[in-house]
Amino acid sequence: MTAPVSRVPMWLGGEPVAAQTDAWFDVLAPADGTVLAQVPRAGREDVDAAVTVARQGFFTWSGQAPAAREAVLLKAAELMAGEGGARFLDTLIDESGSVIAKARNEIRYSVDLLRTAAGECRRLYGDTFPNDNPERLSMVFREPLGVVGVVSPYNAPLSLLVKMTAFPLAAGNAVVIKPSEETPLTALAFGQLLLDAGLPPQALSVLTGFGGECGAPLSGHPGLDCIALTGSTHTGIAVGKAAMEHMRRCQLELGGKSALLVLADADPEEAAAIAADGIFTHAGQICMANSRIVVEAPVFRDFTAALVRRAEALHLGDLRDENSRYGPLINRAALDKALAQVADAVARGATLLTGGEALHGLTMKPTVVEAPPLDCALWREETFAPVVSVVSAENLDEAIELANDSAYGLSAAVLTHHLQRGLAAARRLRSGAVHIGMHAFQSNALAPIGGLGLSGLGRSGGRYSTEEFTELKWISVEAPA
Ligand code: NAD
Numbered sequence: 001m002t003a004p005v006s007r008v009p010m011w012l013g014g015e016p017v018a019a020q021t022d023a024w025f026d027v028l029a030p031a032d033g034t035v036l037a038q039v040p041r042a043g044r045e046d047v048d049a050a051v052t053v054a055r056q057g058f059f060t061w062s063g064q065a066p067a068a069r070e071a072v073l074l075k076a077a078e079l080m081a082g083e084g085g086a087r088f089l090d091t092l093i094d095e096s097g098s099v100i101a102k103a104r105n106e107i108r109y110s111v112d113l114l115r116t117a118a119g120e121c122r123r124l125y126g127d128t129f130p131n132d133n134p135e136r137l138s139m140v141f142r143e144p145l146g147v148v149g150v151v152s153p154y155n156a157p158l159s160l161l162v163k164m165t166a167f168p169l170a171a172g173n174a175v176v177i178k179p180s181e182e183t184p185l186t187a188l189a190f191g192q193l194l195l196d197a198g199l200p201p202q203a204l205s206v207l208t209g210f211g212g213e214c215g216a217p218l219s220g221h222p223g224l225d226c227i228a229l230t231g232s233t234h235t236g237i238a239v240g241k242a243a244m245e246h247m248r249r250c251q252l253e254l255g256g257k258s259a260l261l262v263l264a265d266a267d268p269e270e271a272a273a274i275a276a277d278g279i280f281t282h283a284g285q286i287c288m289a290n291s292r293i294v295v296e297a298p299v300f301r302d303f304t305a306a307l308v309r310r311a312e313a314l315h316l317g318d319l320r321d322e323n324s325r326y327g328p329l330i331n332r333a334a335l336d337k338a339l340a341q342v343a344d345a346v347a348r349g350a351t352l353l354t355g356g357e358a359l360h361g362l363t364m365k366p367t368v369v370e371a372p373p374l375d376c377a378l379w380r381e382e383t384f385a386p387v388v389s390v391v392s393a394e395n396l397d398e399a400i401e402l403a404n405d406s407a408y409g410l411s412a413a414v415l416t417h418h419l420q421r422g423l424a425a426a427r428r429l430r431s432g433a434v435h436i437g438m439h440a441f442q443s444n445a446l447a448p449i450g451g452l453g454l455s456g457l458g459r460s461g462g463r464y465s466t467e468e469f470t471e472l473k474w475i476s477v478e479a480p481a
Contacts (some may be wrong), residue, residue, distance in 0.1 A: 010040045010184075010208045012199020020045045020207070026186055030097035030328040031319060039184045042209035044217040047176070050205035051223040054147040054174040057202030060231065062144050062172035070121040073166060076197035077114035080162075084193050085087040087185060088158055093173070093319045095183050096157050097327040097362070100320050102282050109443060110162040116445035117166035120466045124171060137477045142470045144172035145249060146225035150217045151239065153231045154330050155285040155384075157183035160230050161190055163445075167465030168228070169194075174203040175330060177222075178215045180332050181232075184208035205243040211235065222246055223300065226469065228255070230287075231303035232382070233408075233454045240457070243464050251458035251468050252286070253450060256410030258440040260290035261402035261425060263416035264298045271299070271415045272306035275388070278413065278439025280314060280366050283326040285334075286388040287455075288411040288433075290440040291383055293390045294399045300392040307390065310355045311366035316359060322329075328362035329385055335362050338385030345372035345389070355387070380406070396425060404430045409452030414441040432459075 009016035018024070019040035026035045040046075045283045061069070085107045092103035127140040148168040157180060165175050179187030184206075191206040207214055215235070219227045220242040226249035229239045234252040243250035260278060262271045262390070278290040295303050317324045329335045335358060342356045346369070355367025367387040372379045374437060379389055393399035403412060410433040416422045422436035432451040435442050443449070448459035458468050 004332050005038050007038045007183060008079070008188055009340065010042060010188060011204060011206040012046070012050055012193075013057065014195050014199075014204055019043065020049070026183070027095060029094045030330050031094070031420050032361065033120045036094055037185060038314040039188065039208040042207040042214045044213075046207050046209070047214060047217040047221055050176045050207055051147060051221050053202050054176050054205060055070040055223065057148050057174035057200055057204065058144070060172055061169070063204040066121045066124070069170060072198045073114050073118035073121065075172060076166075076194055076199075077111050078119065079193050079197055080114060081111045084196070085111065087288055088189060091185050091189055092158060094417055095185050096249065097330060098155055098282065098319065099324040099327055100322060101324075106156055106159040108346040109159045109445070112316065112445045113159065113162045116462055117170040117465075120463065121171040123463065123466065124470060126419050133462045133475070135478060135480045137479050139475050141473045141475060142466075143473055145469055146173060147223065148173045148175050148469060149178045149221065149227040150175050151215050151219060151225045151227065151229045151231060151235075152177065154180035154182035154186065155282065155287070157186040158190065159443075161187055163460060163465075164228050164230060165190070165194075167200070167460065168226070168469040169203070171466055171469045173469055174225070175205075176218060177205065177206045178209065178218050181208070181210045215239075216242070219243065220245070224248060226250065238454060243457055251460065252456040253458075253460060254454060255408060256287045256289070256451060256455050257292060257380065257382055257406050258288050258290045258411045258413070258431070259292045259294055259401060259429070260413045260440055261399050261404070262293060262295040262299060262303050263399075263414065263417065263418070263421060263425070264296040265417050265421075266299060266303070266415040268299050268302035269306050271303055272310050274415060274439050276310040276314075279388040280311070280326060280386050281441060283328065283364065284388075285384050286441050290413055291388055292406075292469045293388055294402045295390060296392050296396070296399060297392050299392055304353065304368070304390050307388070310370050311368050314366050326386060329364060332362065334384060335364055338364055338383050338387055340383070341376075341378040341383050342369060342387055344369055345366075345369055345376045348373045348376055348377070350376070350389075355453060361374075366469050374402075374405070382408070396421070397451070398466060400425060400428050404428075407454045410455035411435070411440040411442070411451075
């Protein structure tokens, strides 16, 4: 007899609840399709209730002293760094198909984000400015926005959610979270951790549900003051349109098709090791993964051969094996999309150097494709899988032209030992970030993460998040001397 599947309630104003319709859905493990648990299938009526309670939560939370808010976030960091964090490890592995090393990194980075956000609580700086009338004083205050809707993706379900939640909270906002339907258990556990840390219950709701049924009513809700989405560009456009209908703030961290440039002076072996890390980590399910590589002609052959060797040597074992480099893609649709993009590029003349097929279940072989047509989906659209395209460029100008010929602009990287050449390239690359001597997938809790073009709007991290989740107010006083 199989054990009954457990039901995990969602959070409504800090209270554990079912959906108002009492509908539930299964959470599946990508590794083997096991049903891990059931969670509530929230809908529009749950969104209404959460936004209503969040308005109360906003007054409670924003009314607390900065030091009190800081203490809650520091406590959350402490819990995450201790036993509380360890309980995320299994959930991340089972629910998102993370290998253990990536799951640990997410937890470590989440601690860092919580500490960084805690520091922001005391930094809601204002300003003054001179007035031609000496009897008038002008002050600028930085105030929280109110209720922030947070819609998060599946690929880094803990650290991205922590980032999207901790900074708005630091500024005094209440949050209503809608995590990916693929990874709700991580989000529910994070909700518990915030409540354990002392967050006023009404300032927190976590609604589990699907994009159309729950994410869309949330992002279009008239009672929100801001919507923050990390997700695909397709979803970002829908969420952005809904935000504009209410003329409300939106922060959109969307897809990418990041380019890595390998310049002629780079060591091919060293460059291939960096490039492989930048695309194959978490099976390429990373927004900043360097899925396009442009190589200067003199090192093209040696670099490509080394990259293929690296791809073929990757250890793809059990998710809990310390040496495993990546696991399954999140679902069948993600695998089918990646296989179809590769097959299309090859049918149109690209050379498949390695991979191009599933290994087992939803795990895809590391794939390297040489010289895809520059108008094919594999080169132009996000793949979000362990697939990389490599093209050759005659010189730096051509390399930059190829890299910049993209609708996205999230992150880019340049591998060279010539710092000046690297910097010159970095200045010319059209991208929210450029990394020299590293791959394109880099995180830092203080950095302004965000993209150009279809990669999104706004920046998140450190004080840049504080700017996104606060509003400026000018107050002037007639004060005769
Ligand atoms: P997705 O767009 O499918 O889903 C993201 C979230 O949006 C989920 O919670 C989903 O339920 C919700 N959603 C879907 N449709 C919606 C709608 N119409 N209205 C409101 N919400 C809706 O993305 P995903 O597949 O979960 O995540 C992968 C994507 O996220 C990739 O494109 C990746 O590049 C991007 N991403 C970007 C960053 C970044 O920092 N720029 C970081 C991580 C992931």
